[in-house]
Amino acid sequence: MILDSATRRTFMGSLAAALGLAGLRPSLEVFAQNREGRQRQPGEEHPEEDYDNMAKLANNENCWGPSDAVLKAMNDGLKYANRYQYPSGGIVEAIAKHHGVKPENVLLGAGSGEVLKIVGEAFLLDHKKCVGVDPSYDSVYRYVTNSKADAIKVPLLKDYRMDVPGIIRAAKMNYRDVGFVYICNPNNPTGNIIPKQEIKMLLDTIPGDVPVLIDEAYHHFVTSSDYATSVPYVLEGRPVIVTRTFSKIAALAGMRLGYGLAPKELIERMRPFGGGGLNAMVKYGGVAALKDTAYEKKVKQMTTDLREKTTKDLRAWGYEVIPSETNFFMVNVGRDVTQVAEDFKKRQVLVGRKFPPMNNWLRVSVGTEPEMSKFTAAFKEIFPAGGIKPAKKEAASS
Ligand SMILES: Cc1ncc(COP(=O)(O)O)c(C=O)c1O
Numbered sequence: 001m002i003l004d005s006a007t008r009r010t011f012m013g014s015l016a017a018a019l020g021l022a023g024l025r026p027s028l029e030v031f032a033q034n035r036e037g038r039q040r041q042p043g044e045e046h047p048e049e050d051y052d053n054m055a056k057l058a059n060n061e062n063c064w065g066p067s068d069a070v071l072k073a074m075n076d077g078l079k080y081a082n083r084y085q086y087p088s089g090g091i092v093e094a095i096a097k098h099h100g101v102k103p104e105n106v107l108l109g110a111g112s113g114e115v116l117k118i119v120g121e122a123f124l125l126d127h128k129k130c131v132g133v134d135p136s137y138d139s140v141y142r143y144v145t146n147s148k149a150d151a152i153k154v155p156l157l158k159d160y161r162m163d164v165p166g167i168i169r170a171a172k173m174n175y176r177d178v179g180f181v182y183i184c185n186p187n188n189p190t191g192n193i194i195p196k197q198e199i200k201m202l203l204d205t206i207p208g209d210v211p212v213l214i215d216e217a218y219h220h221f222v223t224s225s226d227y228a229t230s231v232p233y234v235l236e237g238r239p240v241i242v243t244r245t246f247s248k249i250a251a252l253a254g255m256r257l258g259y260g261l262a263p264k265e266l267i268e269r270m271r272p273f274g275g276g277g278l279n280a281m282v283k284y285g286g287v288a289a290l291k292d293t294a295y296e297k298k299v300k301q302m303t304t305d306l307r308e309k310t311t312k313d314l315r316a317w318g319y320e321v322i323p324s325e326t327n328f329f330m331v332n333v334g335r336d337v338t339q340v341a342e343d344f345k346k347r348q349v350l351v352g353r354k355f356p357p358m359n360n361w362l363r364v365s366v367g368t369e370p371e372m373s374k375f376t377a378a379f380k381e382i383f384p385a386g387g388i389k390p391a392k393k394e395a396a397s398s
Helices: 007-023 030-032 068-080 091-099 114-121 137-145 164-173 196-205 230-237 264-273 280-291 291-318 337-346 369-382 392-397
Strands: 054-058 108-109 129-134 150-155 177-184 212-215 240-245 257-260 328-332 349-351 361-365
Touching: 054 361, 054 369, 068 280, 091 108, 091 257, 091 280, 108 114, 108 150, 108 264, 114 137, 114 177, 114 212, 114 240, 114 257, 114 264, 114 291, 129 137, 129 280, 137 150, 137 177, 150 164, 164 177, 164 196, 177 196, 230 240, 240 264, 291 369, 337 349, 337 361, 337 369, 349 361
Parallel strands: 054 349, 129 150, 129 177, 177 212, 212 240
Antiparallel strands: 108 257, 240 257, 328 361
């Protein structure tokens, strides 16, 4: 079993020793500053004292942790802990080879979040605006407004699909002011995709000089044949930036590694804004993760199975769930989720925060089997009456 390996113990032991030497310990001030509903930043400590014992279904992480091959590679990288100019393990070349691009088309970041931030900084100079759907991964909109630019947010359609014609209209109407278009595919928090034909329509229709940022953080979990990665558009030389992360399928959220792929000219515009201060271990881990496709397959299967089992239970209990292509899903609980999340927390289950305007929709990440059982049990306690009952036929077949 992955979690019990000697490699894992050696790695975790070395890491704990390294952190102990650095004198790192919790800072309570960070917690005090936390406002209701604010998304915490990677690396910010979690405020729950009992964090280790809680079912962690709030942040779309990979509950199974990195593969043994990745842990071993990171352990090997640890020997450079005392160096400034350590070897990189060939991470940029490995990413370039993986996608059939050149190293000049790759920009590394401490998580793909850093690359998203860099895109905001590089393409929103002169108070330009970003166009995207709402709700989506709102860190992007936050970076945008922090850099004194603005976001033009296009609401989701009634069935929660992303409104591509609406994005095209907004980009055309505001053409002079648009710095870039942001697409999250699959979308966070709804978990659904933009079909490949619609991505093509978007790229073929919007003004040719507007960069399109396509965030594929959840790419590896998709099963729908209507979906396709947008990396081929980068290869064609279109003004497209695709971001990927090692935080989800590779389970390296705490180690911080992601990247952007784009034509050389766009990467060159982005590079001065950062993207480089990565630790030695994660670079080695990233190279191993790209090779470990068997582990990716296993994580995808376990995630899909548990997501489908849990959502089937919720639907049978009378609740609407948005079909998801990711390691999380949204369920309509029929009332504001802020208090609902508190109710879950009392039962040792951490769930997603509120994503306005979908105030009654709870986002739940897929956790281990015991975590999902804990979630379902808590759900039935919090909503003992069930939701709108499904039609008899459906109830009988579920
Ligand atoms: C859609 C999306 N993009 C980007 C990120 C950032 O991830 P990271 O910085 O860990 O790569 C996340 C994190 O949850 C996400 O959901």
